[in-house]
Amino acid sequence: MKVLTVAVPVYNTEKYLKRCFDSLLIDEVLNDIEIVTVNDGSKDGSLALLKEYGDKYPETVVVVDKENGGHGSAVNAALDKASGKYFRVLDSDDWVSSEDFVRLVKKLREEVADLVITNYSKEFVYDGRTEKNEWKNLEDGKEYIFDEINLELLDKEYFVMANSVYKTDVLKQSGLRLMEKTFYVDMQFNVVPITRVRTFRYYDLDIYRYFIGRPDQSMNLDNFIRNRTNHEKVVKFIIEFYTGLEKEFYIRLILFYTLITHYYIYCYYPKKGSKEMYKEIKAFDVFLKNKDLQLYKMMNSIGQIRYNRKLKFIFVKISPRFFSRLVQKVGTALKKKGLK
């Protein structure tokens, strides 16, 4: 049995595939890993390149070719094919640190935890910067019982696709099916399988390299605005999903940060106000209040959201950026005078 399945969803990333595969295909772990790469209806030369890898490494690389269904559908397809003991996702424009990856695979041979977490870095290649995301309070190599952890130990971080390696059985038993043709489904990946996790272990290895090629990519302002209904769809899914679960405390943490992003899409990013967006955010706010009052109230700890609510989101219609800057300036001034 293979130790690890690496799912590589591919959509029009021909120019990045070499870097991605070069980082994984290391002789000493070839027998331990299985790369299930799913071509999600690419229109460039990605499929031909994947087939070359498949032909060159028939025992390691499994190529699945399917019609375009979005990132989520490609991950689902890879999970269906996965035969490794553990499973992780590597987006095809990202890569792994080969040295640490080899170390991880060797550790996974004897691993028993339901979830293994590592560090990851954001690589801002347009200006040569690296931003490392590491678990400062966790102990290298230690196994933790999920239900016994103190959230402070996680230091406002949570388990995301880039830092998580799940037991394949755990993923399958959780019933994880990412939504098709929908953006932001990685949030589902962050939430759904955690319900089945009893133990997790942390290794101080810097595995995942998250590629950021353009200055606007990390924030993806335009994309957030364009795909905001997708964002709402996934947020609502998580709210529905987590209510009443045992691990509610942890998922609420994830939801809290996700909701901040969701409100910010409306209350901060647009250059000009929009009547449509005004209606949407008002409706969403009512939905949240009715669905989960506790979570609704939690969001008031964020000034932007609190003031927007008090003003009934009127500035979303006029100029969210102006209002946002005003709130920030007033907040800073009050802070200086010790009035806040």
Add this chain to the structure above:
Amino acid sequence: MNRILVFSWFYPPVNSSEGLVTYKLIKASGYSYDVFTQKNNDLWSYGKEDYLPAPDNVNSIYAKAETIDEWWKEGVEYFKKNADKYDVIMTRSMPPESHKIGLEIKKIKPEIKWLASFGDPIANNPYTLMFVSFESPHSRKNCRNILGVFSPKRIIRNILFHLKTLASTKKTLKKEEDLQNSIFAVCDRIIFNSDNQKEYMFNSFNGDCNGKAFVLNHSFDPLLFPEKKKPNKVKTMSYVGHLDNIRTPKLLLEALSELAEEDKELASKFHLDFYGDLSDYDKLFIMNNELCDIVSVRKPVSYLDSLKIMKNSDWLLHVDGNITQITPKNIFFAAKLADYIGAKNPIFGITMQNGVSADIMNRLGSVCVSYSKSEIKNYLWLIIYKGYTVTTNEEYRFEFSNKAVADKFDGVVRSLTGKED
């Protein structure tokens, strides 16, 4: 057909990237050439001691001039005396003065066919723009407090900045743009070295010159490379050419420093050689991080010696400057890259994600990384410890041979004259 007259300030034995590009191209061409050049001034060149084999189809005419200004005027005079001998001329920059000759010649003999071949852009050269600041240090934005905003001293300084410094910079840039545009408008064929360069240079041109434009790769001459010697005991990577604060191997050195930290025996496994200039910052980094046993900075070498080094290195390092703040695509196709391709050794390229070098190296099958220390370190690790290598796309490699490029060039000449060579 008559001989083609080429104007190029640089041409062997005064070697520079521009002159060598011309040399390799016309050497393999089916046409015969007179090259109006000079050998009195080797400023900005790689020196004038390197005598390359003289091609049978090329005759060099050396100007008496010692400065560029005298040279281009002498070039015009030469043409006036020999106007009947030529139907086609080619002007080759840099420097742009050769194109000024073309503009003058077109006035003297309008029916002559003129090919203008460009190295770097004359106007809006991203490398130049990186150093130009259009923002006044005395602008209102830079005021620390409200008093500064209304300070008469600041206001006067700001006005003076706009009137003097900025106006003069803009005037120079405009002059360069006018020269470039007039060349585009008057010449009969424009030769670029990449589509990215063409796109960038046409951005500031208001007409439609697409029909005149041709893209020709820089080339290598297989006959100039020596035989490969025995394999190196230690895996060797070499960089040949100029480096500075923009075109810097900083991230590579940082990655190497991390590897050296993890492996005290690294020097017995890997060596990096720089032949040519390196910024003081990078030299200091090498010393401060005790990398001297892994990295050597050597004196610049002659062109033929550089080919010898390329042939005998296990890996060839290519570095492009990060000019993302000026243009999202790299427009500079370094002529050295063509020689690297000719050397047939694996290339390790550090360049912008998009642009000419990335396109070439990706298609060729080289290692092509961007400005990420982690990505660079990962490939170094694979090369040093895992014996990683690349498979070159041989068919594509051939497209950079001077024969293949010269065949295309001859086609451009034929399209212009309608005559066979």
